[in-house]
Each structure stands twice: as C-alpha cells, then as structure tokens.
Amino acid sequence: MTDQGFSTRAIHAGQRPDPGNGAVAPAIWATSTYAQDGVGGLRSGYEYSRSANPTRTALEECLASLEQADHGFAFASGLAAEDTLLRTIGRPGAHVVIPDDAYGGTYRTFARVHEPWGLGYTPAALTDLDAVRAAVRPGETTAVWVETPTNPLLGVADIAAIADIAHAAGALLVVDNTFASPYLQQPLTLGADVVVHSTTKYCGGHSDVVGGALLTSDGELAERLRYFQNAIGGVAGPFDAWLVLRGLRTLAVRMERHSDNAEQVAAFLAEHPRVAQVYYPGLDSHPGHAVAKAQMRRFGGMVSFRVADGEEAAVAACGRTELFTLAESLGGVESLIEHPGRMTHASVAGTELEVPADLVRLSVGIEDADDLVADLEQALAVG
Template sequence: MTDGFETLAIHAGQEADARTGAVVPPIYATSTYKQDGVGGRRSGYEYSRTANPTRTALEECLAALEDGTRAFAFASGMAAEDTLLRTVCGPGDHVVIPNDAYGGTYRLFAKVYGRWGLDWDAAPLTSVEAVRAAIRPGTTKAVWVETPTNPLLSVADIGALAGVAHDAGALLIVDNTFATPYLQQPLALGADVVVHSTTKYAGGHSDVVGGALVVADAELGERIAFHQNAMGAVAGPFDAWLTLRGLKTLAVRMDRHCDNAERVAELLVRHPRVVEVFYPGLPGHPGHEAASKQMRRYGGMVSFRVEGGEQAALRVCDRTRLFTLAESLGGVESLIEHPGRMTHASVAGSALEVPADLVRLSVGIESADDLLEDLRQALG
C-alpha cells in the first residue's frame, strides 16, 4: 500500500469486509465471541474489553498515521493518559510536565497522582536547559510534552527534548492532539509515545469522546496492552467507528482549519482591542521557528488576550454568534471559550494559572469571511 497520509487515513486497517464486501468496517456491537473449543479463539477475539474488530481497525489506522508500531484506543484522552502513566511510572517516580499544561493533565498529576506517590515538576518546555534542570537523575521516568500547548500555544522542539529525556533514561511523551498526525509526527522526531484526545481533530465532528496512545517500541506496546486490558477504559465499538470515520477526512479538514486560523490570527494582530495573539504561524511567535521545522502547518487553534481584563474577555465570549461558547475543540464548527473560567479552571491559583483576559478559539471550517465578521462584531 502507498504510504501517502490521505491514502492511509482511508484504507489502513479498513479492508473491505471479507463476508459481505462492505467497504466500511462494521460496528461489532458484541461483548463476547464464540470459541472453537476451550482456548480456541476464533480470529483472535474472545472478549471486547481485550479486543474488538472495530477498535482494532481504528488502532491499525492510528498506528499507520503516526508511523508507530502499535496504537491503543481508549474511552477518553484522560483514560489514555492514566493508563500510560500507570504503565511507565510508579510511586516515588518523577515526571516533568509543561508549565502551561492542559488543565485536565495538571489535575491528574496534582490531585490524583500526588496521593499515589508520583512526583512532578512543571518547566517551560520551550527551554531545553530548563527541562534538563528539572530532570531528577534516576527518578525522572518521563518528560511530558504538549506542542503546541493548550491554551497558550507554546511550541517545544521535539527532537531536542527527545535527546535530553533519553540521556536521562526517561521517555519522551508527546500530546499531539492540537497538531494531529497530519501536521506533526513526533515518533519520527524521536518521541517514544504519542497521546491523543481523539475527541478533538481525529473525530472532528464533536460527536464522540475518545483517546489514543501510539508507541514506537513493541515491548512498551506489550506493557500498555496489558494495562489497557487490566484497567479497562477502552473505546466502545461505536465510538471507535465514529473516530475512524473522522480520520478519513482529517487531512482535508486540517487544511481548512489552518487556512481559516491564519486569517483569524491576522485579523486579531491588527485589532486595536487585542493585546496579544498566540499562534505559531505568526513570524513573531517565539515558537515559530520550531513549528516551521517540525510541523506541516500551524494548526487551527488561536488564543488572544483582550484589552480591559477578564470582564472584557468574558464579554467577547458572550457576544459571538457564529463561534459557539463551549469547551472542547477540533470540530468542524468554530468554538470560543474562556480558559480561566472553563477548561483551565483547575489550575487557578497554581503556577500554571492562565491569564484572566485570555480567550481561546477553535477555528472551524466555515466560511472564513463569516468568522472574521463575527469576531469583529464581538470585539466591538
């Protein structure tokens, strides 16, 4: 099979059904499978927590798109994170995380793993030296990277951080949710594991919740497979089918997301009521050079700060008509949110607290002119 991304997204793991010829993988809505005698599993399936053919199709497609050895589909992005960290870490271990990490990731480390005995430090992942300084020799098991980050869209140099992590005997884990495998392939740059909230761009239609892990190393894949089955937070067959359907159009959707986000960023940079714009595609963005090196394009997420503080930011969120006020991101429709009060409320009062005047946009695939007009009227 050709290795073109768009071709893999449509065909990897998705051969026509052998019995009926159906070109779309079926939804195998079954919990168990007939066995040909005790211990005689038919086609490798015995119980759908362990494996399901629809989930297998999704996992094979994800592995192909990320150029990985093996992929695993979960019930949510947080379930994927939890399973991974409990696979590679234990009580007394240490992880380095971004100093502007996603609020749910921070909550997992600060509120859940703290009681389990897993320690962590936050560092600016845009600085290789800061990451090196945060590593505890012999104790740090992983460097956790988001690039671009949520919601400040910082960009980390994946190849450089892979070298730092591996020198310390640690794994480099990259949350690739914002970039997607179409725009960025961390495993090819030296990462050990890729994490996705497939709820976002992979599914792409705001109609499914899911997560995924993709690994480069087969032995690590075996360990994750054991923990996935033992812990059980797997993707159901219908959720797997919806995500697989979304992946088929990921490339064309991402091109339109990027087109629209670039125009939105240009508008915001020129607007007198906007104090600062966060978008890696802007030449003045601190991570622009790194993003240009490791990304195909710069993504569909844009954040900005508004003149007038938190109340002004809240008014902008309330005034949009086309941008829907909602959490999540990556769907075909444009969304707007206030991170400090919504997706990142869990970091309030911590060193990871986001600016109160910050607004985050998930730029959809509607008419760009309509989106620009909506932002103009909302900003007043």
Template sequence: MTSGNGFNTRAVHAGQAPDPTTGAVIPPLYQTTTFAQDGIGQLRNGYEYGRGTNPTRDSLQAQLAALEGAEHAFSFSSGLAAEDALIRAALRPGDHIVLGNDAYGGTYRLINRVLGDWGITNSAVDMSDLDAVEKAVASGNTRMVWVETPSNPMMKITDIAAIAGVAKQAGAVLVVDNTFATPYLQQPLSFGADVVVHSTTKYIGGHSDASGGAVVLNDAELAEKIGFIQFAVGAVSAPMEAWLTTRGLKTLGVRMDRHSSNALAIAQWLTTREEVEQVYYPGLADHPGHELAARQMRGFGGMISVSFKGGEQAARTVAESTELFTLAESLGGIESLMNYPSEMTHASVKGTELAVPENLVRLSVGIEDVEDLIEDLDKAFARL
C-alpha cells in the same frame, strides 16, 4: 493496506480492508460485547470479549499506528484514560514527571492529584527553555518528560528533538501530546519522542460526537504493559466511538488544511484590532516559536489564543457574545468554538503556576467560511 504511502492514502485505507464476507467497502461496526466460541477456548480470530478485543477498535488502532508511523497503538475511552494507562504502565511510585508549565488542566490534575496520591511527583517548567528543562530533569528520579506542542492554551512550541536528547540522557520517557497538531501536521516519533498521546475526541474524531484517547508508540515492552492495562482496567473505546473516530480520521488531512488556513486568516485579522493585547498563533511570523513550528510541522493548526487589553471583562464579553463561535468546552470539531480557559478547561489549575491569564480566550477555528467567522468576531468586539 494499499501500496500507497501518502498520509491521506493511509488515512483512508489503513486497517480498512473491505469486509471479506459481504465486500462492504466500509468495514462494519461490530456493536457486540462478546463473541461465539467454536469450543471451550477455541476463539475465532482471537476474539472473546469486547473489553479485550473488538474488530472495530482493532481497525482504529491500526489506523492510528499507521498515521503516526508507529508499531503499536491503543484506543481508550478518553484522552485522560489513555494518559492514565500510559503513566501507570511506564512509572512506579516515587518516579518524577517533568511537564510544561502551561499543560492542559486535566492532564495536570491527573498527574498532580490522582497519580500524586499514588506516589508520582511532578514539576512544571517552560518547555521552550531548554536550560530550564535540563535543570528540572536533572533531579535524579525523573522518568518521564511530558510535552504539549503547540501547548494548550498558550500555544508555545517545543523543540521535540532537543527535549528528546535531554530525556534520553536522563533515561526518561518522552511523551508528546499531539492533540493540537494531529499526526497530519506533526510526527513526534520521527523527532525522537518515545510515545505520542491524543485526545481523539478533538481533531482526530473531528465532529464533536465521539469521545476517545490514544497512546501510540514503537517500544514493544512498554506497549505490552499498556495493552495489559487497557484489558485489565477496561477504559477502552466502545465500538460506536471507535467507528466514528475511524470515520473522522479518513478526512483528517483535508480538515486540517481548512482549519489551518481559516485560523491563519483570523489570527492575522486579530493582530489589526486595537482591543487585542496579544495573539498566540505559531503561524504568525512574530510568534516566538514560528521558525521552529515551520520546521517541525506541516502547517500551524486551527487553535488560536488571544488576550485583551480590557482585561478579564473584555475576554468574558467576547466569549459570551459570538454566535458562530459557540461557547463550549473542547476543541477540534468542524464547528468553531470559543473557550474561556481560566473558568472552563483550565479551572483546575487556578492558583497554581499553570494558571491561565484571565484576559485570555481560546478559539478552536472550524471549517466554516472564514469571512463569516471574522464577521462574527467583529460583532462581538463591537460590544467592548
């Protein structure tokens, strides 16, 4: 680690010391499952077996902790694997989770269906409504409050500091999914959050070529429990995925600047279109969470959702008509993606209070030339 403390400096150098044997500036990829011992129980620098520890994963974890301003970070094979490990470490059967009423469908499925069978209960609430959150948390057995800000896909902004106060009073752990904002745009721990989670598959990896997830926190006792589950259950990030994610993290700041500037230009263009019912982007001055996002975030990110006056058919037509915006699951890569949440990323919440409007599409705005992206959208709109 260098003496520099700026975000981009930490992104490039944290956990990335040159290889001591060869002097390689980029630390090597340790593509190995096991490590030679100098005698029975005599480990070299603590390395024994890949499920437990691996130098490449250790480097990524050091990098993640540095960028979120935390003491501990754990890297997993996916965002949901990270979430599952956290919840099993922090909660017990009978405990209750309060989460946003437009949470990511996969997170809701995990909490409601998988962990529901384990005895975890949940309630969904509008996290931008502090009174509603206080009422939901006051149930008596709430042990975790789960926040996405900006939320997926409705782009709601939650006051992290205010929710942290509510959670603390109830003795609950506040978890913030920081996937959309990334540690470059937002630092939830500095606002009072207890734990940050990421799908590193998205912006942190940034190139749509490595799946992963992360849990980042300061609490040493909870960190020990998460570390044990990471080892004992084994849903760890593989060495190649960890190495690719580390590579992606080094350019996170410059990529997010471009994602954000492109998204703002596209959001402003969308507001001029008569086909559009509403644009959901916190960078727009008329967004309900704009002022809060401006205080809480360095920038407004690369995600936009848009609803159409023509209803479901209009949304489907646009989603299936673009060329540069690829119709696909996921988000956060350098390429632009188009998603129809109702049937794709959020299909698991259809028929619930978390259901996504059928006239809505979600854009993950990439780093291409913004003029080309707008032209692509314009041609798709011409088919309406």
C-alpha cells in the same frame, strides 16, 4: 502501507473491504463476547471486547499508521489514555516533567490522582531547553511530558531536542499531539517514545464522540500498555471507535481548512486595537514559529489571544459571538470560543500553571473565514 500518502492511509489502513460481503465501510462490531472453537480455541484472536474488538482494532491500526507507529491503543477518553500510560510507566517515587501551561485536565490527573499515589511532577517551560534540563532528575524522572502546541498558550516545544534531553537521563518522551493531529505532526519520527491523543478533538472532528489513544513503536512498552489497557479497562467502545475512524478519513482535508481559516483569524486579531497579544505559531512574531515550521506541516486551527481591556472584557467578548459557539473542547468542524481561566483551565487557578485572566481561546472551524472574522469583529466592538 507506511510508504503511501497520509490521506491514502487514513482511508485504507485497518479498513479493508469486508471479506464476506464486500462492504467498504468498517462494521460496528457491537458484541461483548465471541464464540470459541473449543476451550481456549479463539476464533480470529477475539474472546471478549474489553480485551479486543474488531472495530477498535481497525481504529488502532489506522491511528498507528498515521502516526508512523508500530502499535496503537484506543481508549474511552484522552484522560483514560493518559491514566493508563502513567500507571504503566510510573510508580510511587518516580517523577515526570510536565509543561508549565499544561491542559487543565492533564494537570488535574497529575496533581489530584497520581501525586497522592506517589508520582511526583515538576512543571517546566518546555520552550526553554535549559529549564527542561534543570527539571529532569536523572535516575528518578521516568518521562518528560510534552504538549506542542500547548493548551491554551500555543507554546511550541522542540520535540527532537527534548527527546535528546529525556533519553540522556534515561527517561521516555511523551508527546500529547492533540492540537496538531497526526496530519500536522508525527512526534515519533522526531524521537518521541509515546504519542497521546484526545481523539475527541481533530481525529474525530465532529464533536460527536469522546475518545483517546496511545501510539508507540517500542515493543516492550507496547506489551505493557496492552496488559494495562485490558486490566484497567478504559477502552473505546465499538461505536465510539467507528466514529473516530470515520473522522480520520477526512482529517487531512479538514486540517488544511482549519489551518487556512486560523491563519486569517490570527492575522485579523494581530491588527485589532482591542487585542493585546495573539498566540498562534503561524505568526512570524510567535517565538516558536521557526520550530513549528520545521516540525509541523501547517500551524493548525487553534488561536488564543488576550483582550486589552482585561478579564471582564474577555468574558464579554466570549458571550457576544454568534458563529463561534461558547463551549469547551475543540477540533470540531464548527468554531468554538471559550474563556480558559473560567472554563477548561479552572482547575489550575491559583497554581503555577494559572492562565492569564484576559485570555480567550478559539477553536477555528471550517466555516467561511470571512464570516468568522466578521463575527469576531462584532464581538470585540465596544458596545
């Protein structure tokens, strides 16, 4: 099915009509166990839903198709996916290069969970290839961990170039593709070994589910991931898998509207006198614009900006919006606003990953763009 278009695969991959009753929507298989045809005789390959569930299988097949991967694994959250991956590829004494503006939850996983276990990490500016090379430790680094665009500063990493650096050192390239979604970017086609998603975000798309995923075409790694997924057990439940699967069916049309709206919002902010800096890969002024244009279909729905009057003005602006809801998370149809320093990235305060105190992050939804611009205009007005 990989020769078919993205939207066709989003609607049909892993989602064939039920052979028994013809239902076109996938079923929610709310079962924990399955009848066996004799001792050890599995019926259709299912025995216990931690190991596999038909609804989860449908989601994993669809995600794999969209990321052009051979294998997909769905988890209870993005962090559950990350933890399982690190336990699969990491070990005490190993080392991972991470972004120097990584998502706060990812940083917390490395610094508070896996570093005490013995897994080392080095933050590096992934937009600087020399910095990536300097951070890699041949024979010790097991992976280079990339977010592109990054959260929340929208940095853009050259996936193909970093894949070459990682592979030359015998390391894997892991790409968190949450901000871009499979529609805007397919890292495996650019040399990545594993793709990570918080499917809570654009894949689900409606702020009503929490989930995560890992995608790879490395058969040996896939077997180890399958074992660890089952052994650790942080799997997606059938209803959560069904919600993400439903979201994927409209991913393409949603991402087009997210991108349309974000471009208008970013252009407005770039001209606003109370905005000191705008972070959006779609702007010609963005240092990663050329790379983003080469490896992404569009520039996505995430926009960050710095308020010229400082931290308290940024916090105040977050509290004055009416259409942009003050909330964490991102990627839903509704627009969200947050102050990363005090919200999603509070865990990196005081570290080398600390974000600017005057930074505001927007998840631009699919409402009418003129209304979103007007909301930000009144929120940024001097009261």
